[in-house]
Amino acid sequence: MITITVASGKGGAGKTSVSSALAAGLGHRGILADCDVDAANAAIAMNATLTSSTDYYSGDGYQVDAKRCTGCGLCQRVCRFDAFRPTNGIFTIDEALCERCGACVDACPSGAIITENKLGGKLMVSRSFLDSAVVHAELVPGEDTSGKLAASVRRRAEDEAERSAAEGKPIDAIVVDAPPGIGCPVIASLTRADMVVVVIEAGSSGVRDAERLFELCASMNRKTGAVINKAGMDPEWDRKARELAGRFASPVLADLPWDRRFRQSTERAEAWVLSQDRFVAESASRLCSAVYQLAGLPSVTILGS
Ligand code: SF4
Ligand code: SF4
Structure with a gap:
């Protein structure tokens, strides 16, 4: 079993859509771990139903007696x-x-100053419509331990994979949806990654933030592959996104065009790879095949309608 982390360095670049496509492409042999604990929404993208929820304690807080x-x-x-x-x-x-x-x-x-184990949020497991596990979390507003909770989500996904294998249902990959930025929760999401899919939004902030993410991946010695999202809006930014990937020896695995059909599919809460729109399903299937191939997983056939 391998771990594929999907990250982008910025929010809104399309990493949750890419993560859910990759997890859905694996069917019941994939687990999706949503480490974006400040704004978890992968369970929605996977049309998943909550099956368990446990309190998450973030560690020491202080109070005066x-x-x-x-x-x-x-x-x-x-x-x-x-x-x-x-x-x-x-x-x-x-x-x-x-x-x-x-x-x-x-x-x-x-x-007089005593410590208390503070409730930091909830750790949850849901089942998708493909009967695959989606592990996600909810941070209490104002809590600052998102790195620790992201690590807990990843570990819980690993536990789910072990449990599934013990029941005779082996898991091929855990797909981790990383939070935006390059801080502590992102590092927690990259910690066990065999491969990182860097989603580059073809625009000024997307390329700049992806550059910082590539630098982080290089410092952690992680293998990367790039997906250029919202391609075709400006050829100059497409070129810069490719040049950035090349600088970090990262193959461009897919170009996802700036096309309203992707947005419409997302609004229907579909995993792109299973979209009712054939163009979206085929584009996402090609993306999955390229990622699985680089990760050493079996390829998928064209999915969707
Ligand atoms: S109250 Fe002040 S001194 Fe005490 S733990 Fe918090 S930050 Fe530190
Ligand atoms: S140092 Fe301790 S005893 Fe003094 S005011 Fe603070 S909490 Fe109270």
Whole structure:
């Protein structure tokens, strides 16, 4: 079993559509792991039904035990993030400002600052219409542990693959839908990747953000292949996207044209590869074949209607 991560460096470049096409192309032998935990929507794209949901705890949060607090104010003095609020001689912590550095715990002479395991969100498994697993998550608004939750989604997908294999239903690949950017949750999404599909949106910000992603992949020694999305709007940006892929020795696996039929398929919540629109289904099938071939997986025939 291999892991294919789909990333783009920016939001709105089409990586969820590409990820769900790749997962749907594998049928019940693929698992989709939606690591974009701030805006998870792969389960919608896979028309999946929720089968389990567990609470996700993000780790240490800090609170002041009012019974032990003497009001000395030492915690407020050491906190570099101005997170303490004194009220009638008792200090409380503004969670939105706390960076969880722990300095106040060391400074408090009364042992009044206690830790709590904070609820950070939910980790969920759904079944798609292809009877394949979709692992996804929901982060509590304002929580800042999306990297840890993204890693939990990836690990849960690996557990699902193991469980499926133990039941005699082996999985060929986990397809990971990475979040935008190049931060901690993206690194968590790339950690076990055998191959990264870089979706380059053919435009100024798309090419710039993809460049930073290629640099990250190179620093992590990941094999990459490129998909140029919204191609044909401006030949100059198509050329720059190809030149960027070439600079990082990344083969261009597919050009997806800027065509309203892709958007219409997405609006119908279809996985492109199974679209009722033959043009979309064939384009996505060719994309899948190119990705599977580079990843060493069997090719697919043309799907859709
Ligand atoms: S350092 Fe401890 S005892 Fe002093 S004000 Fe802060 S929480 Fe209260
Ligand atoms: S853990 Fe750090 S940031 Fe949070 S309240 Fe304590 S000193 Fe401030």
